[in-house]
Amino acid sequence: AQKVTQAQTEISVVEKEDVTLDCVYETRDTTYYLFWYKQPPSGELVFLIRRNSFDEQNEISGRYSWNFQKSTSSFNFTITASQVVDSAVYFCALGGGSQGNLIFGKGTKLSVKP
């Protein structure tokens, strides 16, 4: 069975702190994709990144970086020098299988205080 676990329900940091959001996944598929989405208070889902199972290179995009480790089935997300605008719920998701749908974690609510 496929499963995504985001153990951190809520995280609160002060602006400019670095913060890492954890994501652990389970799958028996050899080919799969991992995603991170941001859901700001306005409610829409904003796509952040997609990673396929064959590409373990870490990725950096501005203040955002992602660490994919197949050995530990983890796909962690780090925000460097957090800002108030980063306050949102962040979802990790796993894609694979014939249905084509995504399996979502329960989300981590990040609050960045000024």
Add this chain to the structure above:
Amino acid sequence: NAGVTQTPKFRVLKTGQSMTLLCAQDMNHEYMYWYRQDPGMGLRLIHYSVGEGTTAKGEVPDGYNVSRLKKQNFLLGLESAAPSQTSVYFCASSFPRLGTYEQYFGPGTRLTVT
């Protein structure tokens, strides 16, 4: 391109009433999905469709029906609404031939059943 649109954005129903949520996409995507989002639960798959005229059950299908009469539209019906169906509903579409499982989400419909 409008992408994925959902109608309505908000709705309040009384227990026992029926309604239909409309999802439309203009990207010629084959696969379409309905998810529900509840606090602390992430997104869960209700029903999905892999092509015009075909539908299938997801993780939480009870109390819902769907139809995909046209490729661009995916309708979600509640025949007799219950308070447990109070949720935010997201529609998504994808183009599986790309093999990336990337999904494009609509803005969501917030439904309250009293």
